[in-house]
Every structure is written in C-alpha cells, then in structure tokens.
Amino acid sequence: MDNIVVLKCACGTVKGTLKIVPSSLFHAHCLCCDCQRFAKYLNNEKSILDEHGASELLQTYPAYMNISEGEDQISAVQLTHKGIYRWHTTCCNMPLANTMGASHIPFIGVSAKLMQFATEQEKLDKLGPVTMKAFGKYAIGEMPKDVHEKFPTSYIPKIIYFMLKGMLLKKSKPSPFFNGKVPAVKIKRLGNVKS
Ligand SMILES: [Zn+2]
Numbered sequence: 404m405d406n407i408v409v410l411k412c413a414c415g416t417v418k419g420t421l422k423i424v425p426s427s428l429f430h431a432h433c434l435c436c437d438c439q440r441f442a443k444y445l446n447n448e449k450s451i452l453d454e455h456g457a458s459e460l461l462q463t464y465p466a467y468m469n470i471s472e473g474e475d476q477i478s479a480v481q482l483t484h485k486g487i488y489r490w491h492t493t494c495c496n497m498p499l500a501n502t503m504g505a506s507h508i509p510f511i512g513v514s515a516k517l518m519q520f521a522t523e524q525e526k527l528d529k530l531g532p533v534t535m536k537a538f539g540k541y542a543i544g545e546m547p548k549d550v551h552e553k554f555p556t557s558y559i560p561k562i563i564y565f566m567l568k569g570m571l572l573k574k575s576k577p578s579p580f581f582n583g584k585v586p587a588v589k590i591k592r593l594g595n596v597k598s
C-alpha cells in the first residue's frame with residue numbers, strides 16, 4: 404500500500420511500519436534542547452541531528468505506528484521530570500519515537516531517521532514538506548531563517564484540533580509502546596533527581 408512507510412533502525416534489527424495519513428500529521432524539525440540532549444544521551448548526535456541540531460519528526464497518532472521485529476531492543480528514557488517518553492533502540496542507539504507519559508494521549512513523534520525511502524522525491528511525495536520548524540533559539544550556530552524561535556503559536560489551534568480528533572477517533576491505541584496503560588518497557592528516568 405502506498406500510504407505505508409517501512410521503518411527500520413540503522414542496524415536493521417528493529418522493524419515496523421507507519422501509516423501516513425496526510426490530514427493527521429505534522430512534519431516537523433525540532434531544534435529544542437531536549438531533543439538535542441536525547442541525541443547526546445544516545446551518543447549518536449551525528450546520525451540523529453542535522454547541522455543546526457534539528458531532529459526530524461513525523462507527529463501523528465500512535466495507532467498508525469507498528470513495530471513488527473526487534474521489540475526486545477527497545478528502551479525508553481524520560482529526560483526531565485514530567486517530560487515526554489523518548490523511545491529508542493538499544494541495538495544501534497537510534498531514536499524511534501516520542502510519546503506522552505500517558506497512553507491515552509493520541510500523539511506520537513516518529514523519527515524520520517527510521518523511514519525507508521528509495522529517493523528524496525519519494526520521501527517528499529509521501530510525507531510532504533517540513534511545515535513546522537520549532538525552537539530555533541537552541542540552534543547549533545546561527546539560527547536558520549526559516550525556523551521559528553520557539554513554538555509557532557499559529558500551530559496551537561491545529562495541535563488542539565489534532566488532539567481532539569485523535570481522542571474522538573481513539574487513535575491513541577494500539578500503541579507500539581504501551582500495553583494498555585503500561586509502558587512496554589521500564590522507563591529510565593533521568594529527571595527525577597532534583598538538582
Ligand atoms: Zn538497530
């Protein structure tokens with residue numbers, strides 16, 4: 404099916420699929436300090452971040468992502484107290500996706516690094532262009548001109564609509580990262596130590 408993108412980690416152990424629903428996604432670059440910290444935590448910044456420190460994500464509903472192989476090579480970390488869960492592979496230290504800490508929130512930010520495309524054009528055709536570039540104030544070097552300094556406020560109504568639609572359509576489930584309400588693996592918490 405042409406709206407399905409194959410997902411594969413850098414070493415090929417973790418595999419899955421992502422359903423692309425153009426009306427239910429945000430193709431984003433996030434330059435925030437936590438996404439950069441996550442890449443550092445994985446000790447894999449060169450493979451994960453672009454030259455400005457951006458992580459490329461496709462934000463969509465958990466029900467659209469499926470992991471079919473390598474589930475035992477998945478781990479997750481919470482960088483800050485009450486922060487999002489950041490799921491990654493342990494075989495090759497690649498990001499998989501970000502989710503909220505609660506399984507009923509219909510949101511997942513899938514790493515574009517997993518997505519397999521034959522050409523850049525195929526990627527553009529399937530995902531569409533990057534429409535949201537956020538948190539440019541954390542850029543490595545000079546802030547690129549097309550990146551919003553923080554979070555673009557024009558997106559807030561779109562995100563609210565996306566969340567409400569996801570709740571109404573129950574798109575938080577099934578999630579590849581939760582068994583019911585319980586995270587599929589123990590979350591490593593870095594943020595609970597008060598500094
Ligand atoms: Zn791997």
Ligand SMILES: [Zn+2]
Pocket residue numbers: 433434435436437438439
């Ligand atoms: Zn971020």
